Amino acid sequence: MALLEIRNATRRFGRFAAIDGVSLSIEAGEFFTLLGPSGCGKTTLLRMIAGFEKLDSGQIFLDGRDLSGIPPEKRPVHTVFQSYALFPHMTAFDNIAFPLRMAKRPEREIGERVLKALGDVRLAEKSDAYPRNLSGGEQQRVALARGLINRPRLLLLDECLAALDAKLRVEMQIELIDLQKELGITFVFVTHAQDEALALSHRIAVLNRGRVEQVGEPSSVYGSPRNRFVADFIGHISQIEAVVRESAPRHLRLEAQGLEITAPPMKSAVAGEKGIFAIRPEQVRMGLDDITDLRNHYRGTVESVLYRGDVSLYKVRLEGGALMEALLPNTGRTFGVNDEVCVGWRHDAGMYLNE
Ligand SMILES: Nc1ncnc2c1ncn2[C@@H]1O[C@H](COP(=O)(O)OP(=O)(O)O)[C@@H](O)[C@H]1O
Numbered sequence: 508m509a510l511l512e513i514r515n516a517t518r519r520f521g522r523f524a525a526i527d528g529v530s531l532s533i534e535a536g537e538f539f540t541l542l543g544p545s546g547c548g549k550t551t552l553l554r555m556i557a558g559f560e561k562l563d564s565g566q567i568f569l570d571g572r573d574l575s576g577i578p579p580e581k582r583p584v585h586t587v588f589q590s591y592a593l594f595p596h597m598t599a600f601d602n603i604a605f606p607l608r609m610a611k612r613p614e615r616e617i618g619e620r621v622l623k624a625l626g627d628v629r630l631a632e633k634s635d636a637y638p639r640n641l642s643g644g645e646q647q648r649v650a651l652a653r654g655l656i657n658r659p660r661l662l663l664l665d666e667c668l669a670a671l672d673a674k675l676r677v678e679m680q681i682e683l684i685d686l687q688k689e690l691g692i693t694f695v696f697v698t699h700a701q702d703e704a705l706a707l708s709h710r711i712a713v714l715n716r717g718r719v720e721q722v723g724e725p726s727s728v729y730g731s732p733r734n735r736f737v738a739d740f741i742g743h744i745s746q747i748e749a750v751v752r753e754s755a756p757r758h759l760r761l762e763a764q765g766l767e768i769t770a771p772p773m774k775s776a777v778a779g780e781k782g783i784f785a786i787r788p789e790q791v792r793m794g795l796d797d798i799t800d801l802r803n804h805y806r807g808t809v810e811s812v813l814y815r816g817d818v819s820l821y822k823v824r825l826e827g828g829a830l831m832e833a834l835l836p837n838t839g840r841t842f843g844v845n846d847e848v849c850v851g852w853r854h855d856a857g858m859y860l861n862e
């Protein structure tokens with residue numbers, strides 16, 4: 508049995524459904540991420556799990572128990588917010604101790620547990636510091652420790668790294684992974700940042716307009732997106748309008764802006780139908796005349812180069828007019844704007860999407 512089971516949950520504000528028939532199963536010990544653009548319903552869904560928002564229909568079960576009618580403070584769930592929500596007049600120690608004092612635990616036990624929690628988030632030296640004297644990352648760690656002190660069955664994290672600068676965010680991502688592994692508490696993490704979702708999660712649910720578009724491991728939502736929305740939202744992808752010319756068991760033959768492309772098979776594709784061919788920039792190879800061994804290869808002209816240090820992202824206008832992105836390491840041959848190039852990819856790279 509899943510730890511958290513959301514069945515056909517809906518939440519409306521007036522006639523607008525912020526959460527629209529969402530079903531999800533989250534296993535004990537999972538680092539599960541809700542990923543989607545701003546306004547897609549992530550916070551609303553977290554609030555429904557925490558009990559701050561009622562369901563208009565559907566059910567949520569935790570450990571097999573229907574949560575409807577159970578108030579937030581009685582649920583074994585804790586939420587960590589982006590704003591940290593620390594008490595400014597309390598030290599790090601007292602902030603973390605707060606839930607235990609509310610539960611009227613003996614002071615000796617509180618002391619032991621808070622010191623352990625401070626150690627877990629590497630803040631042992633900051634026990635007596637007030638929030639204003641802590642960095643953003645340290646405040647975030649206090650908020651995490653406070654969230655974990657009561658050993659919730661489920662920790663909900665709402666965009667909790669969004670306010671940190673890029674470098675600190677990556678550090679905190681690594682700490683979160685370690686902490687979750689160490690404590691074994693199930694995390695439901697909310698973010699609109701696809702790179703963060705890919706880096707942290709065991710599984711990701713991609714949300715769009717209150718609905719689940721796809722659920723899967725990072726490699727499967729990235730590598731096998733179910734539709735254009737997921738393909739586009741996660742990572743970079745080039746898209747070309749395409750017509751199916753042949754749908755065979757082991758390949759598709761597409762015509763896309765004057766190019767003939769061999770693509771991986773798709774059962775539901777029918778000859779004559781329209782969709783798109785999509786391919787990730789890192790699957791595209793580029794050379795002068797030396798990649799004609801690939802099944803799909805075309806001539807093109809480099810339109811722009813985005814230098815990123817370790818890699819460069821090229822935009823190439825192909826014969827026929829399609830625009831294709833190629834991501835190449837700068838350790839190999841590099842190219843400049845207006846270079847005439849040959850671009851290609853394997854017959855099993857890229858995908859046809861008709862949704
Ligand atoms: N209390 C509310 N009243 C009316 N509309 C709301 C309320 N809460 C959220 N919404 C709307 O529901 C949608 C989803 O919001 P939210 O869950 O906050 O999205 P996210 O967290 O993914 O950015 C948004 O369009 C938002 O404006």
Ligand SMILES: [Mg+2]
Pocket residue numbers: 549550551666
């Ligand atoms: Mg939100």
